[in-house]
Amino acid sequence: MSITAFIIISLIKSVAVVFVLLTAVAYSVWLERKVSAHIQNRWGPTRVGPFGLLQPLADGVKFIFKEDLTQPYVYKPLYIAAPIIAVVFAISSIAVIPFGTWVTVGPWGTTFMQITDLNIGLLVVLGITSMGVYGVALAGWASNSKYSLLGGLRASAQMISYEVSLGLSLVGVLIMSGSLSLREIVDAQGGRFWGFIPRWNIFHGQTIAFFIYLISAYAETNRTPFDLPEAESELVAGYHTEYSAMKFAMFFMAEYANMVTVACLATLLFLGGWHGPIFGPPILQALMPVFWFCLKVFFFMFLYVWVRWTLPRFRYDQLMAFGWKVLLPLAVANIVVTALIVALRAQYPGFLSFL
Amino acid sequence: MNIPLSYYLLLSGFLFVCGVAGFLIKRNIITIFMSIELMLNGVNLSFVAFAAQWHSLSGQIFVFFVMVVAAAEAAVGLAIIIAVYRTRETLNVDQVNLLKL
């Protein structure tokens, strides 16, 4: 593949992925509204388009045309920069997420369903998400409002706390697959054991890690039951109290983009990525992995919404105690046990071979 | 495609000098603390650069140790800053010169 082809394909892939991501974000909002409505025995959006399917579009138009208020005492540079930071980091982490396997793109050669693959892909995702906290923190501080400040403080404290257990929960997976490249991690989960159970990490010794990851991910994305930073009963709207119109929309997009990223990561690390039954004609076979991947991500998105409208909110000290006193030790224990089993298996090949 | 290693070292030296200058001229204790981090980063760059020159990963390992120490230092240092701020209600180092809390 020539360098120009590489650049062109990369550009196409980038545009496509960003488009898909933004669409997914928009329809996540629709999904949220629809599901919450049904949980509460309502209809949800129905007016715009069939089943309210065009509602996200209408929302977007509304955000753009609303008045963009800037309060007089805010620290303006950061007030403006904060939502941009949030949304940029939220979207850019999608760059290393693989959506599927190799596909042949006509005469130009084959390519991978991923913008780029890095040896340290997982670390890049973690790094970019860890930078996302600045958007929230700076928004809270720059707004020069006590609700915002408290929200920002809570958000940043909560995010860097749960980042620890989130990161540690992934180490088990890394030990199992021996790589930081997301593509190789997924490849390591191919196949089945006992003939029918897929060799996904969630079934493959990392069940505890999966739940740790899930819980930490909820906290990372400030979702219920960990939505303390924007707890409307305490802090009005938390760090984005003073934001309106498109700036608010950026935070909104950042939150849902983060959810999508986290869901993608969970899919890749624990649910076998694009692995799934493949059948049908060649064109279908080429698209099946993407379908399976999207299905799993959709499952996670649904789970997000389901949990949000089901569980009550934690108290802040409970949240911190849970993160540091329960999740962190569990994650460490998981690492120790996993490492022990892997090491023993390297020594004695038959050790716990059914796992 | 090759550039002299001394470019990296110059950059590292510049960052270090900026750190020292920050320590000398800044008044805010947190900014001074950040200047220290800047110095550490400058040193880290030289570690990585020398690792490239000698083709030995040990230089990169040292970066990790520097980071760990920096993390510990940040945790304790910021806690101290908070404690100082509670009693002094100022972050200006020129006013925190009583040699006691």
Next chain:
Amino acid sequence: MTPNPYLWLLPILPLAGAAINGFFGRKSSRKAITAVALTFCGAAFLLALWIAVGFSSASAPYYFDLAHWIRSGDFRVDFSFYLDQLSLVMLLVVTGVGFLIHIYSVGYMWDDDGFYRFMSYLNLFMFFMLTLVLAKNYLMMFIGWEGVGLASYLLIGFWFTKDSAAAAGKKAFIVNRIGDFGFLIALFLIIKHFGSLDFPTVFQAVAPLPSETAGAGFLTAIGLLLMVGAAGKSAQIPLYVWLPDAMEGPTPVSALIHAATMVTAGVYMVARSHIIFERAPSAMTVVAIIGTLTALFAATIGIAQTDIKKVLAYSTVSQLGYMFMACGVGAFSAGIFHLMTHAFFKGLLFLAAGSVIHGVGGEQDMRKMGGLRHFMPWTFATMGIATLAIAGIPPLAGFWSKDEILWQAFGQSWVYWLIGVITAFITSFYMFRLMYMTFAGDYRGGAPDNSHGHDAHGHGDGHGHGEPHESSWVMLGPLVVLAVLSLVGGLVGYGNHFEHFLDPVFQAGKAVQETAGETGSRSLEFVLMGISISVAGLGWFLAWLLYSNRPKLPARIAESLGGLYRAVANKYYIDELYAVLFVKPLIDGSTSILWHGVDQGVIDATVNNSASAARDISDEVRHMQSGNLRSYAGWVAAGGAVVIAYMVWMGVR
């Protein structure tokens, strides 16, 4: 040499007793303390007896290496014990007399508050004395040497609340240190020349050396230095001054340590090192002269003393002089023989004197006694036997040993013999003087008055001491045993049995004796014996004349003698002389030179000036420590620039 695994038990047993009483005695009952002290001491005595039974003149020495101690290059010193005929005699004397005095102490010290302390110290003393006696090398001997010094110090100052006792303890300790100084240097010389301190090694190395007849070599130096040590420990001129003062201690202590055992350690050490001395004739001569002079000198002082214990103390010094005289003329076995008999009768004398003091309520001044034979017949009888023994009346113990010494001394030079005979006469005189003043005539003591008692040890208070009384049987028992020993103890010397027993030890010394034996004939020996017996009788007669027949006469004689009497009564002003010669210059020198000059002028000044200099500099420099963080950073940056400049300069150069 044969190993004997029981040797180390001998010293350890009293040490165990000392430890038990010392650590737990404060809370224990007196009976328990007594039981512990007597059990361990008695066990040591029985063990010694048991070992002695299997030991004959022909036996090879026993030894036992307990543990390694110093291993430094080729030089090594171990905790090892050694038993030959010489140590066996000492061993039996120490444990036997020591055990008797332990029993006696129980009665004597029963009412004292520090009973447990006393018994513990006594046991401790036994431990160190046995270490000294059983040592296989000079360093072990030195441990024992210093240890008995410590025990002596503790016991002299036993009633440490009394200033005189505390001072006497210090005096004994310090004077002994002077002697130890010589001893230590002798040890260093031995290490330098022989590379070892083990007796067998050293003596084997010395044996082939020629006698240093012309001039003085290192053997003479070693001998003289050893003699300095011995003079300190055994109270010889010029270091005898501590022994009379040591009478401040309880009387059993005087009996055990300052008469029977510890003070003879010097004699033992000289006898032990006889091989060295025999090859250093000048050193031998010095030993003989010192011993002879001490014997005469101390005896004359003894004439004028009125304190019963002081008389005995000077008598001890005098008798020790005899022993050194014996060693000095090469009659080591005679010296050891006298050491043994002296342990019996002098121990007995002290114990009897203690019984007297006990009986009259703590009074020690003989002028306030008299007529006590009616009150305490047993004491009178036993003390009489001891007096006869020390005076050299045949066939009691003292006669045999003293006569042996005089005979051997005559073989060396008639001067020694003459002085020895004069001393024997004086000894006889002051001993019978003591007897007459104490036991004959009428009781001159008044109503009990504790204030005039020298020996104000705690047991004057509870007892009514209106009448002098006989002591309890706990105290009289040892008196009787020792009296029997004083009676018959000398008979072991009959026919030179004792001498032959010690022959394996003093083999080399025998040559000297043979020559002595050849010069004098058998008849001459009897003549000399007759002379010494007659001077003893003469002394007795003179004492009877002055103190029993005409009691007014001594005062008149004293008056007519005037200054001479006062000089004798005041011990020739030796203490005062020492005070002027040594103590005062030392104190003055210490005060003006060391204290004001060196300490204040140099050391303190250095410290103070450097401190004030540091303060002045710090006063200036402390402004650098302003507390301002950025100032510190400035200094660091400037210093960093200097370092970088240096490194660049070094790199470019």
Next chain:
Amino acid sequence: MLHLILFLFFGAVCVAGAVNLLVQSHPINSALSLIAVMAALAGEYLLLGAEFVAAVQVIVYAGAIMVLFVITIMLLNAGKEERTKGSRVAILLGVPGLLIGAVLVAWTLLFRSNTTMVAIGAEPGSPKAIARLLFHDFLLPFEVTSVLILIAIMGAVVLASRPEAVAKTAGERSETTPELVGAGRNRG
């Protein structure tokens, strides 16, 4: 050429960030400048092949340590810097010393250095290789730093919690606001 361009790009960001850190009077701006420097440094590390170091640089330095700084600035509501003249020494002694040192080092590096040319990605620091080194050759230092971290955690907890909160028993809820307690704990 690409190497030089990328180096210059990241270097320019570094230099700009470092200078901005000095120039800005508000600590939050300085902090953001420092974050920019760190991110750009991660780029430089990537150029040198130290990809793992670069990732950790972003995650730990930019993503965790600097968040602490930002939180502290927010918590203490640090305002613009006052221009006090507390130290003459720093200006009279420190700045000249600094300049001398800087010039000497720069001179040495430019004209006297024996350094080689480095290619892009000269010494690839893959996670595997680094882990092998870290857990074999540098195991003891690694364990020691873990102890250091533990001590730092305890120190930070003790220092940052209010005295009355420390005095209280662990089970009781402290009277301090939950935010502060959370922030304090979080500082480990």
